[in-house]
Amino acid sequence: MKSFPLAQRSIPRESVHTEGNVFPLSASPANASLEQAGDSLDIPRYKAYSLPNFRDIPQMSGLSEALKFDIEVVGQVLPFKVDNFVLEQLIDWERAPEDALFVLTFPQRAMLAPAHYDEIAALLKSGADKPRIKAAANRIRLELNPHPAGQLSHNVPFLEGEPLTGMQHKYRETVLFFPSQGQTCHAYCSFCFRWPQFVGLAELKFACREVDYLIEYLRKHPEVSDVLFTGGDPMVMSTRNLAGYIEPLIEANLPNLRRIRIGTKALSYWPYRFLDEDGDALMALFERVAGSGRHLALMAHFNHPRELGPEAVQRAIARVRQTGAVIRTQSPLLRHVNDDPALWAEMWSRQVDLGCVPYYMFLPRDTGAHDYFSVPLVRAWEIYRQAYQRVGGLCRTVRGPSMSADPGKVQVLGTSEIGGEKVLQLRFLQGRDPDWVHRPFFASYDESATWLDELQPAFGEPRFFFEDHAGTD
Ligand SMILES: *Cc1c(COP(=O)(O)O)cnc(C)c1O
Ligand code: SF4
Numbered sequence: 001m002k003s004f005p006l007a008q009r010s011i012p013r014e015s016v017h018t019e020g021n022v023f024p025l026s027a028s029p030a031n032a033s034l035e036q037a038g039d040s041l042d043i044p045r046y047k048a049y050s051l052p053n054f055r056d057i058p059q060m061s062g063l064s065e066a067l068k069f070d071i072e073v074v075g076q077v078l079p080f081k082v083d084n085f086v087l088e089q090l091i092d093w094e095r096a097p098e099d100a101l102f103v104l105t106f107p108q109r110a111m112l113a114p115a116h117y118d119e120i121a122a123l124l125k126s127g128a129d130k131p132r133i134k135a136a137a138n139r140i141r142l143e144l145n146p147h148p149a150g151q152l153s154h155n156v157p158f159l160e161g162e163p164l165t166g167m168q169h170k171y172r173e174t175v176l177f178f179p180s181q182g183q184t185c186h187a188y189c190s191f192c193f194r195w196p197q198f199v200g201l202a203e204l205k206f207a208c209r210e211v212d213y214l215i216e217y218l219r220k221h222p223e224v225s226d227v228l229f230t231g232g233d234p235m236v237m238s239t240r241n242l243a244g245y246i247e248p249l250i251e252a253n254l255p256n257l258r259r260i261r262i263g264t265k266a267l268s269y270w271p272y273r274f275l276d277e278d279g280d281a282l283m284a285l286f287e288r289v290a291g292s293g294r295h296l297a298l299m300a301h302f303n304h305p306r307e308l309g310p311e312a313v314q315r316a317i318a319r320v321r322q323t324g325a326v327i328r329t330q331s332p333l334l335r336h337v338n339d340d341p342a343l344w345a346e347m348w349s350r351q352v353d354l355g356c357v358p359y360y361m362f363l364p365r366d367t368g369a370h371d372y373f374s375v376p377l378v379r380a381w382e383i384y385r386q387a388y389q390r391v392g393g394l395c396r397t398v399r400g401p402s403m404s405a406d407p408g409k410v411q412v413l414g415t416s417e418i419g420g421e422k423v424l425q426l427r428f429l430q431g432r433d434p435d436w437v438h439r440p441f442f443a444s445y446d447e448s449a450t451w452l453d454e455l456q457p458a459f460g461e462p463r464f465f466f467e468d469h470a471g472t473d
Contacts, residue, residue: 041312043272046186047084051075054082059093067097073120074107076137077144078368079188079198082106085270086187089310100304100337105187108336111369116140137199146196148367154406154432159217167214171408171430174226174261177214181241182234186270189303191334191373193365197232211245215252228261228299235266235273239281246285250292260289265301267327271316279316283323290324300356303331304338305347308354317354328359333380333401334373341386348387348395361400363412366451374450377401377424381412399429405452407432407466415445423458428466436466 049057054075055068071080082105096102109117119140123133155168157175168176183197192198218224227249234242246260266273273279289296298320302308320327329351333339338347348358361384364373375383380401388396403410408431415424422445428436441464443455457464 041275041315043276044084046270046272048081048187049083049087050081054080057082057087059087059091059096062093063097069121069124070109071107073117073124074109074111076120076124076133077116077140077199078107078111078190079192079195080105080107080190081185081198082187083270085272085310085312089312090268090307092306098336101306103336104189104191104303104334107190108369108372111190111372112140113371116143141196141199145367145370148193148365157217159213159220164213164217166210167217169217169221169224170432172223172434174228175214175217175221175224176228176230177211177245178230178232179234179237179241179245181237182229183232184236185231185233186236186266186273189265191332191337191364191369193367194232195368211248215249215254218252218254218257222256225256226259226261227257228263230263233264233266233269234262235264235270239278239285242282243285246289250289250294257294259295259297261297261299263299263301267298267300267313267316267320268302268307271310271312274316274319275312279319283319286320286323286325296323296325298325298327299359300327300329301331302329302347302351303334305343305350308347308350314354317356321355327356329356330360330362332362332364332373333375333383334364335375336373339375339379339383341383341390344383344387345390345395348391348398352392352394358395358398360402361398363401363403363451365404366453370450376448376450377412377455378415378445378447378449381414384412385414402429403452407452408436410452413440418442418458421445421458424455426452431466433466439465441465 051072054060054071060068074080086101086105090101091105092099092101097106097108112120119136120133123136155170155176156163156165157167157169158164166178166180168178170176185198188195188198214227218227229242229245249257249260274282286296307313317327329348331338331347333344338344344361351358363375363377363380364370366374384401388398399411401412403412407428409429410426411429413425413427415422417423423442424445425440425442427438427440429438431437442458443449443464444458446455449455
């Protein structure tokens, strides 16, 4: 392990700011004195484990061979990668295999339907060759709804008649941009709806190398105020690569572009991204965004309060905040991981203590191992409400539980009884049509429904109001 006295390292020369402006790694919130010896932190080398080498993970030695075989079976179909920070600082090995962070990152037998599991297990046991296993895995993958919410067909923007792959424009104000070098993550979440990108379903991959198209598109679409860099995790890119996208965007001086967001799980899975030498350059880049008068938001993904505990994570958060960037947090509600109101209350409250702003509680999308993770809508609302009731107003910036469905982001507002009929009340937080947003609508009460398409309109209506628009495509 290498120890970096971070506070003393020099600032990249291309920085337009004075050195004093680029904050050294300062104290964690508990330690306000900035320049003490405690500022140095051991920064380990990144090491990833996946199917070929997960049996070498020292902490796995206590787990049964049957469990390792399950990982091997399920890992043929769903993505699996974990890194040394997750292994050493996040997973509670005393509680494995039930531990929430273990479930979050390691494939579980029950993530596959029994027939799918048996098929892959039989192939492995019979010593089938790789192409055969892969063919079976790909067939199973295609049965797991790899593209929920019409991502590919509906949301691709066009420039002069040409589709812009690697971008999505679904909601008026915000364009999503998928930089091609950012289509992986430091570790993979076993629930991830982006899983097809990680398992090499090649025709399903979409990513963009050309920031020029994005700039051109933004010029022609003055209604867009936000660009959201997403992936994968854009923070797997080197600062140089990331700057290759962000700097031209800033230099284009588009009056409509007010906010740049970056979706990331790196604060949790590899906080050293913000603390090592390339992290210095990253902080300088973040400051240049702020210096251009634009708002930079890190849309940080945390699923469990334990992820906020390690010192490296707290330092990374403090450091990002010092650049003027705002960290907003979001997570899906996941059975086996965080389906407990006390846990959410603790998570939001710790986030606020660290200066982050709770943003969304999502419901996991209907893809991949959805059946394993999903929580019924009614139960999800109860968890949200019970958690929300326990926290103070600064935590109540969070909105949810929300489904990112084809017509938009739909929030479950709760259950009620209207005219003798038990109903679920919902509304759009974001809509394909902006006019849908914040119009309450009602579905027949359904205790087991886990997604919008399992709900029926209440009061004997033939369809939901938004289906008049979207129902034909
Ligand atoms: C959530 C989301 C956004 C961002 O929506 P905000 O409510 O502005 O955070 C943009 N595009 C897509 C496709 C999304 O799912
Ligand atoms: S970090 Fe984000 S994109 Fe990567 S696997 Fe997890 S949820 Fe998916």
